[in-house]
Amino acid sequence: MSDDQVTVESVTGVELRLAIAGPGTRSYAFVIDWHIRVLLAGAWLLVASVALDAKLTWRSHDALLSLLPAAIIYFLYHPIIEVATRGRTPGKRMAGVRILSRDGGQPSATALLLRNVFRLVDSLPATYLVGLTTCFLTPQRIRIGDMAAGTLLVLDNAVAEASLLRLERLAANSKLSLDALELVDQVLERWDSLEPENRAKIARTLLARLDTQAGAAQADTHMSSVRLEDLSDARLRDLLQAHLGPDAAANHG
Amino acid sequence: MARAGSWRASVDKVAALRAQRQASVDEALNAVEAYRGLARDLATARRVVPNSRTAAGLESLYRQLNTLISRRPHGGLETVRSSLKFDIPNITRELRVPILSMALLMGVSALAGWWLIATYPTLIGLFASEDMIEHVEQGHLWTEGIINVVPSSILSISILANNIMVSVLAFCAGIFLGLGTLYLLAMNGLMLGAAFAFVHQHGLARALFEFIIAHGPVELSVICIAGASGIALGESIIRPVGLSRRDSFQACAHRIGPLLLLCAALLVGCGLIEGFISPDARFPMASRATIGVSYWLIMWSLLTGRLFAKKPPA
Numbered sequence: 001m002s003d004d005q006v007t008v009e010s011v012t013g014v015e016l017r018l019a020i021a022g023p024g025t026r027s028y029a030f031v032i033d034w035h036i037r038v039l040l041a042g043a044w045l046l047v048a049s050v051a052l053d054a055k056l057t058w059r060s061h062d063a064l065l066s067l068l069p070a071a072i073i074y075f076l077y078h079p080i081i082e083v084a085t086r087g088r089t090p091g092k093r094m095a096g097v098r099i100l101s102r103d104g105g106q107p108s109a110t111a112l113l114l115r116n117v118f119r120l121v122d123s124l125p126a127t128y129l130v131g132l133t134t135c136f137l138t139p140q141r142i143r144i145g146d147m148a149a150g151t152l153l154v155l156d157n158a159v160a161e162a163s164l165l166r167l168e169r170l171a172a173n174s175k176l177s178l179d180a181l182e183l184v185d186q187v188l189e190r191w192d193s194l195e196p197e198n199r200a201k202i203a204r205t206l207l208a209r210l211d212t213q214a215g216a217a218q219a220d221t222h223m224s225s226v227r228l229e230d231l232s233d234a235r236l237r238d239l240l241q242a243h244l245g246p247d248a249a250a251n252h253g
Numbered sequence: 254m255a256r257a258g259s260w261r262a263s264v265d266k267v268a269a270l271r272a273q274r275q276a277s278v279d280e281a282l283n284a285v286e287a288y289r290g291l292a293r294d295l296a297t298a299r300r301v302v303p304n305s306r307t308a309a310g311l312e313s314l315y316r317q318l319n320t321l322i323s324r325r326p327h328g329g330l331e332t333v334r335s336s337l338k339f340d341i342p343n344i345t346r347e348l349r350v351p352i353l354s355m356a357l358l359m360g361v362s363a364l365a366g367w368w369l370i371a372t373y374p375t376l377i378g379l380f381a382s383e384d385m386i387e388h389v390e391q392g393h394l395w396t397e398g399i400i401n402v403v404p405s406s407i408l409s410i411s412i413l414a415n416n417i418m419v420s421v422l423a424f425c426a427g428i429f430l431g432l433g434t435l436y437l438l439a440m441n442g443l444m445l446g447a448a449f450a451f452v453h454q455h456g457l458a459r460a461l462f463e464f465i466i467a468h469g470p471v472e473l474s475v476i477c478i479a480g481a482s483g484i485a486l487g488e489s490i491i492r493p494v495g496l497s498r499r500d501s502f503q504a505c506a507h508r509i510g511p512l513l514l515l516c517a518a519l520l521v522g523c524g525l526i527e528g529f530i531s532p533d534a535r536f537p538m539a540s541r542a543t544i545g546v547s548y549w550l551i552m553w554s555l556l557t558g559r560l561f562a563k564k565p566p567a
Contacts, residue, residue: 010319012292017312038499047523063407105323110510120418121425144428147499148506157313161264169259179302185308211547 006140006152010105013057016104021097023135026153028075030128033091041070079116083109087151096156109219111149113172118145170244180210186242196233203236204228260294263287263314270321291315299511334561336511342558344512350480358435359442359477362395366446374454380447387456396464396532413524416472417517424486426511428502431487438480445473460486467541468526470549475523476514478556483510519552 008016021029048054048066055062055106081089087099099115101107107115123129123145131143140152167181167200174181187202194202207228231239256263266287270276276284293313295343298308329518345352354510388395403411419441426433452461482532493501530544532535554560 006283010315012289012290012462013293014296014315015320018316022257058411059403059405061406064405068407068410078339103323104319106320106325108325110507113514114510118425118428120422121372138543150507152502157309160306160309160313164260164309164314165264165307167307167310175415178298178307179305182305182307191447 004141006154008100008102018100018104018152019157020140020141021153021155023132024133024186025095025097025155026141027132029091029095029097029153031088031091032094033077033081033089036090037074040077041074042167043071044073079113080117082112082116083206087112095160097153098156099151100154102152104152107151109144111151115145116147117152118143118148145207168220174244176210176243181244184210184243186235188240189239200233200236203240204231207236207239207243258415259287259290260314261294262309263291263318267314267317267321271317271433274327284322288318291318297340299404305395337515337555338558338561340508340511341515341556344508345478345556348478348481348485348512351484352477355438355477355480356474358480359436359445362439362442363446363449366443368446369443370447370454371380371448374451374526377447380444386451389452389457391456392455393457394452394457394460394464404531405530408532409524413521413528416475416523419515420475420516420520423476423479424483424509427483427486428490429487431484432490434480434483434487438476439457441476459545462539463541464531466534466538467522467530467544467548470545471552472523472527474552475519478512478516482513485509489541515530515555519555522548 004019004022005016008018010016044055045066047182048062048069049056052065054066056066057063058067070147072216078089082099092098098111099107116250120133122128122134124130124147128143131145134147135142138145138147142152146152167185170185171178176184182202184206187199187206191199228236266284270284282445291311295308295311298305298311302308314461324458365478366380370380381389385395388397419437423434423437426437449458452458484501485511489501489505490498494503526548532540551560
């Protein structure tokens, strides 16, 4: 297990591997959230002073309309949004991270509130120095608030999920085994970024191996290594796509 | 490969469950079935195609379903009631000695502050601002006429925000092995004693007492409770029982969490009293004392669970 991965045993006995977000991703998510709350608070002040004609001072009742809501937006943004979105603030969403409890489950509202209460210590003496230091020092890259709440910040693998669905669709139309399917799919995905000579070499090797596996069952794509040498770049690509089935052209076209 | 067709259904299931707050029994059973199927697929994928996109995708899907399945039910009001009836009284009983110790620490610090200013009056500059000193030397409390300057509502909010901040800080400072909490409470006591000694020298002690009697008992008690919580937090790190330091710290923070929430709610009440009643000269001493004592009794009933205890049948 690497330092940036936590393994949790799930109820089925299958290990759950959680990819831990490092200090960089954490900071990125925080900076986005910070900008959002500053912009929201600022926007409210603007609306209050221009549209509602409220004075921006604590010494009048106008503060209830102007400064107070802005202060609430700024200071209570994290606890309110984290509880409401179950640990996914807009910043965390954009950074591709989410809060989970140490057992891989969804954190409770108490845990999320505790996590935010300890921001007081994590933000000491300034710019979250204590929090960042503990992030660097702890194997699970957590700040004190996470220790108190029993939470982790993990990376969301949205790309993997999309990729899984694509493979599923391809698998429905192809006779290739899953590992061969993935290999062909990846070569086609990177086709344009590969050097023409290299991609032709890879494609020929791959097609020769697939033909050996498929044997006579796939006569249309079966050809000798001599013939493969004569094929053009575009034809090699077409043959690989043919192995993936009709949907492949749409994906890699 | 044969199971591949069920992955999209699992993805759709995850999206649907995530969007809704509650799930029916059928939906929950379906999700558990999908979870089991995915576990088998993931185990196979890890063996057959390790480090592949399929394995990574299944891993991601399995993690999401695991999170959704282990989601705690929403207790709503019942959770609050159970917290007030059982959790808070239990933790208060557990913290009885630290709470009394913190009250003692504040009392001793207040006496020290009183002695310091009574012996060296010039040291008041360490505890009070120039403006406050000037007011008292002219024979007025700094709180006099404050509601003519700042509206009561704003005053209440700024006071309650400040009090909640002090209490939360007293709790959080417990992470420094309890030393931060001790320092905070000792300083609060010292300032309180110093302020009383200073106003006493100018014949305003009764006026200050009159100002704080309505909100002070609960406010000071809550600070002692928050301090005791901080000490418990420090102790959980210094002397973990049967757990690692981190687990002990986490367990302690979770146990104390509901008590802190109650403290914050009580401080909201204190802020309202301090903003609307304490600075208002129309309230006589007797009504202020009644409010102060009554509010303290309500706090005590909440902490001990007596407010929600069932009366024995006659």
